[in-house]
Amino acid sequence: MRLILIVAGLAAAAPARAAILRETAGLVMVRRAGVDAWRPARRAPLRLASGDSVRTGFNARVVVSLDGGAVLEAAGNTQFALEESRTGTAADLVFGSLRLRARDLGARMLTVRAPTATARVRSLAADWSAAVSGGGNALFEVRAGLLGVEGAAGGAMLLRAGERVEADLAGLHEPSLVPTPERALREDFAARMRAELSEDLERGAVQELAGAELRRQEHELGRVLTDASGDRVRAEEFVVRAAPDRFEFVALNQRRGAGLSWYSWTGTFDAALPADLAPVFQALPGSVGAPAPWTLTSFTATRSNGVDVLTQSAAGGHQVDLNANADPADDVAALFDPAAGAFVSTVGRPVYRSLFDRGGLYADGVLKRGWTGTNLQAMSDAIPASASDPLTGAALAAALPSYTSNATAPDGSAARVTALESYSDGTALTSDERAVAPGGGVTTRDAFGPATSGTAYQAALLRQGFELTTAATEFGGRTVDVLVSPRVLIETGTLP
Amino acid sequence: MRRLAAAVLLAAAAVPARALDWTPLGGITALGGLHAFDGDRGAFTGNADAVFAPAAPLTGNWSLLPSVRGTYEGTRRLTDVLGTATPAQERAAGRLGLRSVWASPRSRWRFKPFADYEIELLKETRDEAWGRGLFDQRRWSVGGEVEYLTRAPYSVRGGAAWFEAAFPNYLSLESQAALQFQGRSLARELVGDRVLDRQGWQFFLSGDAPLGSRVIGTGEVSTVWSKFPRQTIVGQDGQLSARTREDVLADASFSARMPHEWNADLRALGALTLGVTANSSNQNGYDASLGRFQPGFYDFYELRAAPSATLFVGPRKRPVKATLTVGWRRREYPHRAPQDGNGAYGSGTLGTTEWTLGAALSYPMSPRLSLLFDLQRASASSNQRFQQFYRYAYQATTALAGVRWDW
Numbered sequence: 001m002r003l004i005l006i007v008a009g010l011a012a013a014a015p016a017r018a019a020i021l022r023e024t025a026g027l028v029m030v031r032r033a034g035v036d037a038w039r040p041a042r043r044a045p046l047r048l049a050s051g052d053s054v055r056t057g058f059n060a061r062v063v064v065s066l067d068g069g070a071v072l073e074a075a076g077n078t079q080f081a082l083e084e085s086r087t088g089t090a091a092d093l094v095f096g097s098l099r100l101r102a103r104d105l106g107a108r109m110l111t112v113r114a115p116t117a118t119a120r121v122r123s124l125a126a127d128w129s130a131a132v133s134g135g136g137n138a139l140f141e142v143r144a145g146l147l148g149v150e151g152a153a154g155g156a157m158l159l160r161a162g163e164r165v166e167a168d169l170a171g172l173h174e175p176s177l178v179p180t181p182e183r184a185l186r187e188d189f190a191a192r193m194r195a196e197l198s199e200d201l202e203r204g205a206v207q208e209l210a211g212a213e214l215r216r217q218e219h220e221l222g223r224v225l226t227d228a229s230g231d232r233v234r235a236e237e238f239v240v241r242a243a244p245d246r247f248e249f250v251a252l253n254q255r256r257g258a259g260l261s262w263y264s265w266t267g268t269f270d271a272a273l274p275a276d277l278a279p280v281f282q283a284l285p286g287s288v289g290a291p292a293p294w295t296l297t298s299f300t301a302t303r304s305n306g307v308d309v310l311t312q313s314a315a316g317g318h319q320v321d322l323n324a325n326a327d328p329a330d331d332v333a334a335l336f337d338p339a340a341g342a343f344v345s346t347v348g349r350p351v352y353r354s355l356f357d358r359g360g361l362y363a364d365g366v367l368k369r370g371w372t373g374t375n376l377q378a379m380s381d382a383i384p385a386s387a388s389d390p391l392t393g394a395a396l397a398a399a400l401p402s403y404t405s406n407a408t409a410p411d412g413s414a415a416r417v418t419a420l421e422s423y424s425d426g427t428a429l430t431s432d433e434r435a436v437a438p439g440g441g442v443t444t445r446d447a448f449g450p451a452t453s454g455t456a457y458q459a460a461l462l463r464q465g466f467e468l469t470t471a472a473t474e475f476g477g478r479t480v481d482v483l484v485s486p487r488v489l490i491e492t493g494t495l496p
Numbered sequence: 497m498r499r500l501a502a503a504v505l506l507a508a509a510a511v512p513a514r515a516l517d518w519t520p521l522g523g524i525t526a527l528g529g530l531h532a533f534d535g536d537r538g539a540f541t542g543n544a545d546a547v548f549a550p551a552a553p554l555t556g557n558w559s560l561l562p563s564v565r566g567t568y569e570g571t572r573r574l575t576d577v578l579g580t581a582t583p584a585q586e587r588a589a590g591r592l593g594l595r596s597v598w599a600s601p602r603s604r605w606r607f608k609p610f611a612d613y614e615i616e617l618l619k620e621t622r623d624e625a626w627g628r629g630l631f632d633q634r635r636w637s638v639g640g641e642v643e644y645l646t647r648a649p650y651s652v653r654g655g656a657a658w659f660e661a662a663f664p665n666y667l668s669l670e671s672q673a674a675l676q677f678q679g680r681s682l683a684r685e686l687v688g689d690r691v692l693d694r695q696g697w698q699f700f701l702s703g704d705a706p707l708g709s710r711v712i713g714t715g716e717v718s719t720v721w722s723k724f725p726r727q728t729i730v731g732q733d734g735q736l737s738a739r740t741r742e743d744v745l746a747d748a749s750f751s752a753r754m755p756h757e758w759n760a761d762l763r764a765l766g767a768l769t770l771g772v773t774a775n776s777s778n779q780n781g782y783d784a785s786l787g788r789f790q791p792g793f794y795d796f797y798e799l800r801a802a803p804s805a806t807l808f809v810g811p812r813k814r815p816v817k818a819t820l821t822v823g824w825r826r827r828e829y830p831h832r833a834p835q836d837g838n839g840a841y842g843s844g845t846l847g848t849t850e851w852t853l854g855a856a857l858s859y860p861m862s863p864r865l866s867l868l869f870d871l872q873r874a875s876a877s878s879n880q881r882f883q884q885f886y887r888y889a890y891q892a893t894t895a896l897a898g899v900r901w902d903w
Contacts, residue, residue, distance in 0.1 A: 201593075238734065238784050465884055
C-alpha cells in the first residue's frame, strides 16, 4: 500500500509531458507561456511546453508531435495554444485550421477547444480537423474515428468518420457528410471562380456609368427630343461665325429615316461683333433707352427640309425708335429680355429696333411677297413689292398676287396655332405651330390661356418645346418640320 | 473587334490547355413588373438576366473563365438615366468575357489578364428599332488585374484596361450639315462626326479588410480616362478649336458591413456605403439661343450614402433574405448655373438631390431556385426649373417580381 502511494506521489509530482514541434515551413512563431513576445521558430525540433502558443503565417505549415503518438498539423494563418497534462493534450484554436491524427491514444485525451465548441476524441485512432473562421465559428470534420463535439451554447453530438458539423454562437448545426476531396476541390474552385466572375462583371459598372452620362448630357442639352407625334427628333443648335460682322444661328433636326431639316437665321451687322455674343443676343429683340452698339443691317431666316426652302430675307437695316416714330400702331409696350427670360415693360421708353428697307419671302425661290422703302421709319410706310424682286431688283415675270392671312387655333384643348396665307394666284402658305410637351405630344392649352399671339403667347411658349411645320404649294405636298428653341424665334422676331 | 479577337487568341494560346474539367457557373433571373414615372406608367413588362461561365482549371496554376451574359430590360431601373422622362424604354445587352487567373497556393499574388466585348441596344422612343437606337453602344476592353492576398479571404486588387467605346448610330447632325446642303455648309469648321465615340484607360483599385472584430470594410476606386478623338472643344465664341475632348470620370466608394447573429437561423447584415463620383472634362458648353459660353459644362461631383439592413432567416446556405435600403445622393455641377422655368440663368450652381427607398425579398424554393420581389421608389429634386429637355425633379417607382435560378 505504501509503495502504491509513493508511486502515485511520484507520478503526481512529475511535470506534464511536452510536445515537440517537428517540422516548419514558412513563417512559424512561438510564444512561450507567460511571455508576451512572439519569436520565430527557426529550428526544429523544438520543445513546446504546456501553455506555449504557435502561430503560422500565410501559406506556412507546422507539425507538432504530441504525447501518445498523436500528430497535430496546422495550416497557414493559424494560432493555437497547447495545454499538456498527465491525462492528455488540449489545443486552444484561436483561428485557422488544425488536423489531428492518432493511431493509438490509449487512455489519453485529445481535445480541441474552439470559441464556439469543444471537440474530444472518443476512439483509440482518430483523424479529424478543426477550423475556426470569422466570429469564432468552428467546423469539425472527421475522417476516421469518433469525435465528441459540445457546443459552447449547449448541445453535444458524436461525429463518425465522414461527418462534419458547424458550430457558432447559437450552438451546433445539423451534422452533414464531409465532401470528398475531389468535391471539396471542385467547390473551392467554383467559389473562387464565382468571385472572379462577379468582379469581372462589376468592372464594367463604371464604364456603364460613363456611357450613361454621355446619354444624360445629350438629353440635357436638348439634342434628343420627342416631337408632337411621339417620335424621336434629334436636334442640335449652334452658332457659326463666318465673318467678324456676321453670325448664323442654326437649328438642325433629324427624324428617323429622313434627312436633315433646319432653321437658320443669319444676321449681318454694321460692325465687328465681340467674341462673346451674349450682349448681341441681348439686343436682338430691341434696345431700350439707346440704340444698340451693333446695327443689324440684313438678315436671312431659312426653314428647309433639304429639298424645299422657305426663306425670309431683308436688307437695308437701320435702327429706329419705334416708340417715338409717327406710327403708334408699332409701339412696343413690352420687350423680351433674353437674360431675364421674360418680357419687361417698355411703356414710355425708347425702343430701338432695326427696320429694313427691302425684304421678301420666298418659297423654293419663288417670291411670295415683299416690300421696299427708303430709310423706313415705320413698316407701315413700306411699299408692297409688285413688279420686281425687292432684294435683287430683278423684274418679275408677272405681278405678285395679292394675299390674305388668317391665324386660328384649330384644337381648343391643344396649344396649336395654324396660320394660312392665301394668294390670289391659287397658291397658299401654311404654318402649323405646336407647343410640345417634354415627353412628346402637344401641350394642353391650359398653360397658354386664350393667347394665340403676342407677348402672353410667347412668354408661355418659353416653357415648352416648339415644333413648326411649314407647307407651301411650291413644296409639292412636302413639308418642312422643325423643332427649334422658341427663344431664338422670339429674339429674332420670327414669331407673331 | 479584330484586336479583341487577337487578344482572346493570345490569352488562349498563352495557357497550355489540357483536357478541360470545367465547372459551370451562372444564373438566370427573370422578373416582371412596372415602372411609373411622375404618374405615367409603362406597360407591364419583364426583365431577364442570364449569365453563363464555364470555369476551367488549366495547367501551371492557371484557370480560365470565359463568360457570356445576356440582359433584357423592359422595366426601367432606378439607376438608369431617368430624367429622359420616358416610362417605357427597352434595353438589351450582351457581353462576352474572357478572364484568366494565375493563382498559386504558395504565393500571395494572383494575376488576371482579361478581355471583354459588350454591346448595348436601347429603344428610347416608339420609332426606334432594335439595333438602330441612337444610343446603342459597343465597347471592348483588354487589361489585367493583380491581386495580393492579405489575410484570407481579404485582399487588395488593382488593375488597368484599355477600352474603346462606340455609338455606331450616333453621327453628329452638324457633320452631316457640312456635307449635304447643295454646296452650302451650315456647320462650323472642325466639326466632328462620331463625337460620342471614346477610347482610353480604365484604372481600378479595391480592397477589403476586417475593421476590428465585427466590421468588414471594402474600398474601391475606379477611374475612366476617356478621349473623344472626333469631338473638338467649343471656345468662348461658340466655335470649335483643334483640341479634342478628354474626360476623367472617377468613382470611389467605401462600405462597412457588420454581420450579426442572434441564432443559427436568424442573422443580419448591416451595411453603410459611402461614395463619391466626379467628372472632369476639358469640354465646354454653349447655349446658342443666348450666345452664352459655359466653361466646364460637363464637370460634376456626386456624393452618396446608402445604409442598408439585410435579414437572413433559415439555413446558412439557403436563407430567406430581406433587404431594406435607403439611398441619398447629391450631385453638383460647379460650372452650371440653374435656369428658371423660362430658361433664364440664375446665380449659384445647379444641383440635384435624390432619395431612394428599396425593399427586396429573396425566398428560396429549392437549392437553385428562388423567388424574388423588388420594390424601389425614387424622389429627385433640383434647383433647375428649366426641364423642357430633361427632368431633374421627379418621382419614380419600379416594382418587380420573379425568379432566380443559380448554377
